[in-house]
Amino acid sequence: MIEDEEMRGFRDTCRRFAEKEIGPLVDSAEASGTYPRELIAKAAENGFLGLTVAEEFGGAGGSLLHACVMIEEFSRVCAGLGTPMLGLGQRLIPAYGTPEQVDRYLAPIISGEKLTAFAMTEPGAGSDVLAMRGTATRTASGWHIKANKIYATGAPISDFMLVVVYTDRDKRRDGLSIFLVDSHLPGIEIHKMDKLGHSSMETGIVYFDCEVPEDALLGEEGRGMAYVMSALEEGRITHAARSLGVARAAYEASVEYAGQREVFGKTINQNQVVQGKLSQMLIDLTSARLHVYSAAELFESGAPALVEASMAKVVASEAAVGITDQAMRIFAGVGYINDAPVQRYFRDARLYPISEGTNEIQHRTIARAAGLAGRG
Ligand SMILES: Cc1cc2nc3c(=O)[nH]c(=O)nc-3n(C[C@H](O)[C@H](O)[C@H](O)COP(=O)(O)OP(=O)(O)OC[C@H]3O[C@@H](n4cnc5c(N)ncnc54)[C@H](O)[C@@H]3O)c2cc1C
Numbered sequence: 001m002i003e004d005e006e007m008r009g010f011r012d013t014c015r016r017f018a019e020k021e022i023g024p025l026v027d028s029a030e031a032s033g034t035y036p037r038e039l040i041a042k043a044a045e046n047g048f049l050g051l052t053v054a055e056e057f058g059g060a061g062g063s064l065l066h067a068c069v070m071i072e073e074f075s076r077v078c079a080g081l082g083t084p085m086l087g088l089g090q091r092l093i094p095a096y097g098t099p100e101q102v103d104r105y106l107a108p109i110i111s112g113e114k115l116t117a118f119a120m121t122e123p124g125a126g127s128d129v130l131a132m133r134g135t136a137t138r139t140a141s142g143w144h145i146k147a148n149k150i151y152a153t154g155a156p157i158s159d160f161m162l163v164v165v166y167t168d169r170d171k172r173r174d175g176l177s178i179f180l181v182d183s184h185l186p187g188i189e190i191h192k193m194d195k196l197g198h199s200s201m202e203t204g205i206v207y208f209d210c211e212v213p214e215d216a217l218l219g220e221e222g223r224g225m226a227y228v229m230s231a232l233e234e235g236r237i238t239h240a241a242r243s244l245g246v247a248r249a250a251y252e253a254s255v256e257y258a259g260q261r262e263v264f265g266k267t268i269n270q271n272q273v274v275q276g277k278l279s280q281m282l283i284d285l286t287s288a289r290l291h292v293y294s295a296a297e298l299f300e301s302g303a304p305a306l307v308e309a310s311m312a313k314v315v316a317s318e319a320a321v322g323i324t325d326q327a328m329r330i331f332a333g334v335g336y337i338n339d340a341p342v343q344r345y346f347r348d349a350r351l352y353p354i355s356e357g358t359n360e361i362q363h364r365t366i367a368r369a370a371g372l373a374g375r376g
Contacts, residue, residue, distance in 0.1 A: 001065070001293035010066060014073035017046055018082070026078045029200035030344060033192075035157050036200075037115075039081060044112025048085050057094040057102060058110050064234055064296045068241035072292075075245025076252075079348045080200035082245070084154050086238060088162055089116040091231045092178065096219030105160060105180055114159040117183075119149035119206055120228070127361050129225070130172055134165035134208070136179060142213040143167075145179060148205070155204030156192045158183045163208065164228065167221050176224035179216045186210065197347030232357075233299050236309035239356035240292045240316035243349065247288060247320040250327035250345040251281045258330055268330070277330060281323045288312075288319040307369045310362040317352030317359060324349040 053059020074082030108114035125132035134147025168175035187210030258269035
C-alpha cells in the first residue's frame, strides 16, 4: 500500500502513542503478567478504542486500513499490551446489538470504562467449533448458561464477555448463539492461564454456570456462527497486522544490533551470512506487508476477501515466526536473556500460526476456495 498523507499522519500518531504510552509499561506488565488498565484510559482519550466503529455509534469511523496501521504500530512496541485495543465487541455489538446493548456495552468499550473478552473455544472444541458442549437453556426470566471456555484473551480483566454457546445443539451451525455476559455474575469463575508469550495480556479459563437475563442474547437466536463468520475477514487481516508489527520489531532490532556488535574486529553486518539473514528478513517482512495491506484494501473495496485474508494471516504469521527466529540467532547469547526484547518477540510470534484459526485451517479454507480440495 502506498500510504497517502492522511494515513502517514495516522501511522505517526499511532507510533508516537505506542512509544510514549505503551513502551514504558512493557517491562513491568510483562514481568508481572498483569495488564495495566490505565493504558486503556489513555487509548480511549486518543480515540483508538472506537477507531473502526461507525460515527453513528460514537466511533471514529476508521477503515480496516486504519485498524491494521494501529495494530501494526502497537504490536511493534508490545503485542500483549496492544491486544485489547480492537476486539470482536467493537465489530459485533454495533452490527447486531439492540440500542440498549449498544448503550450498555459498546459505549463503555469506546470510553475505556469496560473491557471485553470473546469466549468461544472449549477444551474439546478449538478448530472444530461445532464440537462445543456449552449451552444456554431458557428459564422463566432469561437463560441459564453452562459452559467451560478456555484461552479467552482478556477474560481475567474483562467486565463482560461475548460467549458463544448452543441454544439448540441439534441445529449444529444454526444452533449457536452469542450472549453478552457480565464477567462478575455469580456462577462465573475465571482462572488466569500461564503461557509462553503475550505475558502482559491475561488469558483465562472460564467456567459458566450462571443465569443471564433475556436481553443478554446478541441479535437473533441461532445466528451466532453467522455473526462470528461475518467478522472473519477483518479478524484474520488485523491478526496478520499484529504479526507484521512483531516481525518488524524483530527486524529493526536485528538491523541495529548487527550494525553495532563487533566480532573478529568488525561489525557482524559486514559478514555476508549475516547480511543474507537480514535481507531475507526484509523480503519476508515486505511480502507480509503486501499481503496484509492488499487484503485490507480488497476488503474495503467491498469485494469478497476471505481467501486473501487467510493468505495474509498465513504469510504474516509465518514471517513473524521466521523473522523472530532469525533475530534470536543474530542476537545470539544476549537474545536468550530474559530482559532482551527479541526473546519476547520470539515467544509472542509463536502464537500467530495458532490463533484466529490455525494456519492448517487457513490452508483448508484456501484449498477449498481455490478448488484444490479433492472429494472423498
Ligand atoms: C494465547 C491464546 C489466545 C487465544 N484467544 C482466544 C480467544 O480470545 N477466544 C477464543 O475463543 N479462543 C482463543 N484461542 C483459541 C484458539 O483460537 C485455538 O487454540 C485455535 O482455534 C486452535 O484450537 P486448538 O488449540 O484446540 O487446536 P486443535 O483444534 O486441537 O488442533 C490441533 C492441531 O490439529 C490441526 N488440525 C485440526 N483439524 C484440522 C484439519 N481439518 N486439517 C488440518 N489440520 C487440522 C490444527 O491446525 C492444529 O495444528 C486462543 C488461543 C491461545 C493459545
